[in-house]
Amino acid sequence: xxxxxxxxxxxxxxxxxxxxxxxxxxxxxxxxxxxxxxxxxxxxxxxxxxxxxxxxxxxxxxxxxxxxxxxxxxxxxxxxxxxxxxxxxxxxxxxxxxxxxxxxxxxxxxxxxxxxxxxxxxxxxxxxxxxxxxxxxxxxxxxxxxxxxxxxxxxxxxxxxxxxxxxxxxxxxxxxxxxxxxxxxxxxxxxxxxxxxxxxxxxxxxxxxxxxxxxxxxxxxxxxxxxxxxxxxxxxxxxxxxx
Amino acid sequence: xxxxxxxxxxxxxxxxxxxxxxxxxxxxxxxxxxxxxxxxxxxxxxxxxxxxxxxxxxxxxxxxxxxxxxxxxxxxxxxxxxxxxxxxxxxxxxxxxxxxxxxxxxxxxxxxxxxxxxxxxxxxxxxxxxxxxxxxxxxxxxxxxxxxxxxxxxxxxxxxxxxxxxxxxxxxxxxxxxxxxxxxxxxxxxxxxxxxxxxxxxxxxxxxxxxxxxxxxxxxxxxxxxxxxx
Numbered sequence: 001x002x003x004x005x006x007x008x009x010x011x012x013x014x015x016x017x018x019x020x021x022x023x024x025x026x027x028x029x030x031x032x033x034x035x036x037x038x039x040x041x042x043x044x045x046x047x048x049x050x051x052x053x054x055x056x057x058x059x060x061x062x063x064x065x066x067x068x069x070x071x072x073x074x075x076x077x078x079x080x081x082x083x084x085x086x087x088x089x090x091x092x093x094x095x096x097x098x099x100x101x102x103x104x105x106x107x108x109x110x111x112x113x114x115x116x117x118x119x120x121x122x123x124x125x126x127x128x129x130x131x132x133x134x135x136x137x138x139x140x141x142x143x144x145x146x147x148x149x150x151x152x153x154x155x156x157x158x159x160x161x162x163x164x165x166x167x168x169x170x171x172x173x174x175x176x177x178x179x180x181x182x183x184x185x186x187x188x189x190x191x192x193x194x195x196x197x198x199x200x201x202x203x204x205x206x207x208x209x210x211x212x213x214x215x216x217x218x219x220x221x222x223x224x225x226x227x228x229x230x231x232x233x234x235x236x237x238x239x240x241x242x243x
Numbered sequence: 244x245x246x247x248x249x250x251x252x253x254x255x256x257x258x259x260x261x262x263x264x265x266x267x268x269x270x271x272x273x274x275x276x277x278x279x280x281x282x283x284x285x286x287x288x289x290x291x292x293x294x295x296x297x298x299x300x301x302x303x304x305x306x307x308x309x310x311x312x313x314x315x316x317x318x319x320x321x322x323x324x325x326x327x328x329x330x331x332x333x334x335x336x337x338x339x340x341x342x343x344x345x346x347x348x349x350x351x352x353x354x355x356x357x358x359x360x361x362x363x364x365x366x367x368x369x370x371x372x373x374x375x376x377x378x379x380x381x382x383x384x385x386x387x388x389x390x391x392x393x394x395x396x397x398x399x400x401x402x403x404x405x406x407x408x409x410x411x412x413x414x415x416x417x418x419x420x421x422x423x424x425x426x427x428x429x430x431x432x433x434x435x436x437x438x439x440x441x442x443x444x445x446x447x448x449x450x451x452x453x454x455x456x457x458x459x460x461x462x463x464x465x466x467x468x469x470x471x472x473x
Contacts, residue, residue, distance in 0.1 A: 131419045138416045145406035154469040155402050158462060159416065162398075166419075 008225055015218045022215040029208030036201035050114050055202055057107040059209040060100045065170055067097035072164045075157035087153040091143055092220030096213050098136035124173035125181040135163035254339045255347045262351035276317050276356055283309040284367050295372045302371035303432040311421050317356055319410045321400040332471050341464040353393040361385050377432050380441055384431035388424045391452040394459035395420050401466035423451055
């Protein structure tokens with residue numbers, strides 16, 4: 001089913017066309033989203049201008065968890081169907097996801113100081129986000145810890161799949177426990193409870209961030225493909241010298 | 244069917260016997276784990292100051308955290324020795340299922356390393372000035388949670404099998420997995436402190452232990468197979 005895209009050459013051909021397109025579209029979304037969110041959206045009646053942190057905080061939080069999901073899915077593909085490209089994809093997603101989860105925590109604490117009066121509280125949402133960061137960190141460290149690279153890829157994939165259990169905890173932590181973090185206002189059964197004037201710039205930022213991280217992942221994967229090719233070439237040259 | 248079943252249980256018991264025997268030849272590990280636990284417990288009164296009220300508040304959490312920290316150095320050796328001398332290779336080629344052997348590893352680790360900690364935990368509780376009515380619940384909650392801790396530890400030590408600097412990696416990998424055990428384990432005694440029923444947290448703790456009991460042998464066996472390249 002996925003053999004079609006798993007061919008590295010075909011992957012390269014498609015992504016070569018996709019790459020500049022993704023960059024332009026994502027920058028357009030991010031720039032227009034930033035304009036709308038910083039200048040053209042209303043102040044919150046309680047929070048004032050500090051509400052604008054949300055336009056960075058929410059997209060990075062969504063992406064941090066969504067990227068973990070896609071990381072784990074590609075790990076499953078790697079373990080079950082043993083596509084080498086799936087491993088390259090998961091190892092390219094990991095640093096970007098880790099950055100987004102750190103960005104979430106930093107923007108959250110910048111917002112928390114004026115609003116909650118504290119940089120950090122140990123509530124369920126914040127703690128589970130921190131644990132997500134440690135799963136990303138563990139994945140990256142374990143991936144690089146082995147002499148034989150294939151061992152590292154496999155072990156790290158198993159770890160990523162175990163860490164999948166953390167995602168529903170992040171999503172529902174604000175509903176299950178009464179915490180300081182406000183409950184979700186966009187993905188709800190009875191429609192979003194956020195005003196359109198705020199929802200539109202927010203969705204621009206989410207789309208922009210998502211496309212931009214896709215762009216970064218594609219660059220990462222292509223670099224890793226080239227690295228692999230170089231390694232193979234060096235091996236070939238060495239072999240010729242020996243013979 | 245019956246003969247297969249009995250042979251599996253024979254394998255299980257034989258491996259537990261082997262682990263207990265090999266570990267009883269080097270009692271240093273056992274002494275070091277309990278000693279490490281005592282030292283962690285000593286550090287807290289030194290850091291907080293010997294004020295009884297303060298110690299009483301933190302005692303429950305300190306014992307749980309100490310339990311998790313104290314076993315980490317010994318986890319490294321849980322599979323590493325058998326991996327290096329080729330014993331795991333031999334076992335993986337035998338018809339005996341690797342999952343059963345992993346389960347026996349976890350159980351024997353629990354018997355050897357964690358039972359002494361469970362037995363000595365009332366002493367730690369008294370050192371940290373815990374209320375007497377809380378001590379039985381502490382022992383019960385630790386007994387329920389420690390099996391899960393040893394199962395997670397087994398998966399963790401299977402994860403780093405064959406890795407460079409695995410001993411540095413291990414805490415980063417397993418402490419996130421231990422957090423639910425810690426939360427519910429501490430929750431048992433916190434409920435007793437405010438005169439509420441501790442059974443909610445205790446049952447959740449037991450449920451987690453049972454989940455890990457089912458999952459962990461399979462994950463560990465998978466990781467061991469990856470490590471020995473099979």
